[in-house]
Structures are given as C-alpha cells and as structure tokens.
Amino acid sequence: MSLAVVEIPAGAGWLRDERVTRRSGGILQYEGLEPCLAELLDRSALRFSNNVAAIDRSGRTVTYRELWAAAARVAGGLLDQGVGPADRVVVHYCNGFEWLRGFLGVVLAGAVPVLPDPTCSDTELDWIVSDSGAVLCLQDTLPDGLAFLDGGASPDELALLYYVRRWGGGMHGVELTNTNVLSTIEAVAHAMNLAGESARTVITAPLSTAVGCSVQLLPTLAFGGTVVASGSRGIRVPWRHPRASFPSAHCVRGWGVAETGGIGLLLPSECRKQHPRSVGVPFGGIEVALLGPGAETGVGELLCRGPSVARRYWNDPVATADTFSDAGWFRTGDQVYIDDDGFVYPVAVRVG
Structure with a gap:
C-alpha cells in the first residue's frame, strides 16, 4: 500500500465488549x-x-x-x-x-x-x-x-x-x-x-x-x-421493511463480508433515526482505517482488521498480497465516508 493508512478511532464506545483486549500492541483479540x-x-x-x-x-x-x-x-x-x-x-x-x-x-x-x-x-x-x-x-x-x-x-x-x-x-x-x-x-x-x-x-x-x-x-x-x-x-421476510413483518424482533443494519468473518459494522437500533444512511460503527474488536488521498478528511477505501478477519485467501498468494497487509488490514474495495462520531456511510462500492 503506497498511500498512507489513516486509522479511525471507534466512535463513542458503541457496542463496546470488555472481553476484547489488545495484546502487545497488535490486533484486538477475544479472551477465553x-x-x-x-x-x-x-x-x-x-x-x-x-x-x-x-x-x-x-x-x-x-x-x-x-x-x-x-x-x-x-x-x-x-x-x-x-x-x-x-x-x-x-x-x-x-x-x-x-x-x-x-x-x-x-x-x-x-x-x-x-x-x-x-x-x-x-x-x-x-x-x-x-x-x-x-x-x-x-x-x-x-x-x-x-x-x-x-x-x-x-x-x-x-x-x-x-x-x-x-x-x-x-x-x-x-x-x-x-x-x-x-x-x-x-x-x-x-x-x-x-x-x-x-x-x-x-x-x-x-x-x-x-x-x-x-x-x-x-x-x-x-x-x-x-x-x-x-x-x-407462513414466515416471509421481505427485501424491504422487515420490521413491519416482525415488530417485536431485533432487526439490525450492518456490513460484513466473508473476509471479515461476516461482521464488521453494525448500526445500533437507537442510532437509526440520527444516522439513517449509515451502515454502522465497528464492533467485535473490528478496527477501521481509510486509504486514499482523501483519507485525512474522512473519505477513502475502507480497511478492516480484527479477531474475525481472515488471514489470507486459499491457494491465491497474489490476491492475498494485494488485499491483506502485514499489519492485518483487509482492503475491502468499498469507498466510504466516516463522520466524527465514527459512523460509516457508503460512498461507492467497487464492482467486478
């Protein structure tokens, strides 16, 4: 990665988990x-x-x-x-x-x-x-x-x-x-x-x-x-307005891919009205960073690392070297904006 990686502090302590600790300055890990x-x-x-x-x-x-x-x-x-x-x-x-x-x-x-x-x-x-x-x-x-x-x-x-x-x-x-x-x-x-x-x-x-x-x-x-x-x-989950079908259910919005273990960002339910376009904040020991010329202003390619993030691709060293850094960062390919409170908003998603 030739451009500087700008790490973004987790916002406001949302979804903090006390079992997540940092060992010797490395990636966050779960204990026990x-x-x-x-x-x-x-x-x-x-x-x-x-x-x-x-x-x-x-x-x-x-x-x-x-x-x-x-x-x-x-x-x-x-x-x-x-x-x-x-x-x-x-x-x-x-x-x-x-x-x-x-x-x-x-x-x-x-x-x-x-x-x-x-x-x-x-x-x-x-x-x-x-x-x-x-x-x-x-x-x-x-x-x-x-x-x-x-x-x-x-x-x-x-x-x-x-x-x-x-x-x-x-x-x-x-x-x-x-x-x-x-x-x-x-x-x-x-x-x-x-x-x-x-x-x-x-x-x-x-x-x-x-x-x-x-x-x-x-x-x-x-x-x-x-x-x-x-x-x-008779249970049917619509693509839109799932809360209407399950009014008492805990419906959440978030972001994650296989490379991050399926998790990454989660929007707390109490934040939906204030941040309707956001896909959430990091949780589960996930840390985020931005890569690109606008990273210092909160815009860039989203990077993730954490205890659930994969270590590499199977039988694909070239893609592994291009996507996973020695410091544990995974390049998602997604362009995002991260506000001052740590909420992530999609800007553009790279398509194949």
Whole structure:
C-alpha cells in the first residue's frame, strides 16, 4: 500500500465488549475462547439438548439432541469414507435440515467445511472441489455410520473455507480459522444479546454464505437458540421493511463480508433515526482505517482488521498480497465516508 493508512478511532464506545483486549500492541483479540468450533458446538448441544435447534419451511422441528445425533452419524460415515482431520469437504445443499446435518457432520468429523458461493454453476463447483483439494463433495445422500466426534483442533487451524466471487471475475477461497469463527460468534452474541437461550433467528441468507452461517446460524446454535427457515409456517421476510413483518424482533443494519468473518459494522437500533444512511460503527474488536488521498478528511477505501478477519485467501498468494497487509488490514474495495462520531456511510462500492 503506497498511500498512507489513516486509522479511525471507534466512535463513542458503541457496542463496546470488555472481553476484547489488545495484546502487545497488535490486533484486538477475544479472551477465553473455546479452542475450536467443534468443542463450542458440542458443549452447546449437551447443555441445550432438549431445546429446539431448528425449524424448517414445512414447520418440522429438530432438537439439539436429535440434530447432534444425526450429525455424529454423518461424521461416522465420513470417517468410513476416509475423511480425516483437516480434510476439506464441500457441503452443497439448499438451506434445510440436510445442509445442517452435512455441515455439522463435517465439523464433528474434524474436517473443514468448504462452502461454495450459492450462485456457482456446476463447472464452478467442480473447480471449487479441485482448488480446495476437497476429498469429498456432499450434494446427494449424506454418509451414515456409527456416531463419531473428533477430539478437536487448535485455535489457529482452518475451520471454514468460504468460496466467494473475486473482483474482476472468478472465485477464491477465504480462510477462516477457529479463532476467526469463534470471534464472530462472540461478537454477534454480545451485540444481539443471545445469551438468554430463547433467541429465534430467521435465516435470511443462504447458509453457505458468511452471513447465513457465521452470523445467523452459528451464534444462535452456540447459545441454545432456534434457527428458523424463512418461509416456515407462513414466515416471509421481505427485501424491504422487515420490521413491519416482525415488530417485536431485533432487526439490525450492518456490513460484513466473508473476509471479515461476516461482521464488521453494525448500526445500533437507537442510532437509526440520527444516522439513517449509515451502515454502522465497528464492533467485535473490528478496527477501521481509510486509504486514499482523501483519507485525512474522512473519505477513502475502507480497511478492516480484527479477531474475525481472515488471514489470507486459499491457494491465491497474489490476491492475498494485494488485499491483506502485514499489519492485518483487509482492503475491502468499498469507498466510504466516516463522520466524527465514527459512523460509516457508503460512498461507492467497487464492482467486478
């Protein structure tokens, strides 16, 4: 980066989380995280075993005990097929119980779920399987075997691999470690107050995306809530005015991409009237900066770093060098304006 990076202080202490600390002047980190995603979800399943974990479009329900038993059998079936720890496995189903069982089965087997962009073609899916080095692609009948649960992984090991469209065409994989994923879960749980066990989250995005999986699904499961498929028993989420359909729900506006773990900015509900065009302020240990000739005046390319931000692209060193700096900054490509209170406003979004 030849231009100066101008760091922007977080505004007014919005959404401050005391568990986020800075270690030796480096990137902010969460304290006290579980070692890996599999251990966090397994503890949740044991604690909330009788809670309803998910409701599908037809209104069918599945408890945590039922879902984990089914996922553990998928994990056993994967083991029978030679899938081992850290192996990549593509999960390619539509939103539903089958996707949940497949995804969780891969996690419980100690493998890494590979989640393709939901708009990918058959040719692109074949390329994703090849590029990721996946040993298996789950898209038909799920494997079935004796229940199995892997012993776990370390915080810095790869946990999820999202394939997203790159600027200018094509796709590449976004590497998220266990620390990245668990940090997103903590950030969302804190901002949305999910610790009460009664959260019901309507899944409004494909589960193969960072918003659908890392932001909506995993934080809900981690705290014993229920994920509800959009369309369940008449539930419909419009593209505009969702608050009209769910007047008692906590509807939020924000910004995030797979490279930031799906999070980044969140607009507190009490700030919507004063900042109607803003996409929010940083939260969850995310820090922001601006890059460009107008950065000193609050206008420039948005940069992000934090505990949920990816470390690199999979198998793509050129794009990694262009997009991720040694200091941990991710170049979003989005042009924004940041006001004196730290609220971020979109100016222009780079398109491929």
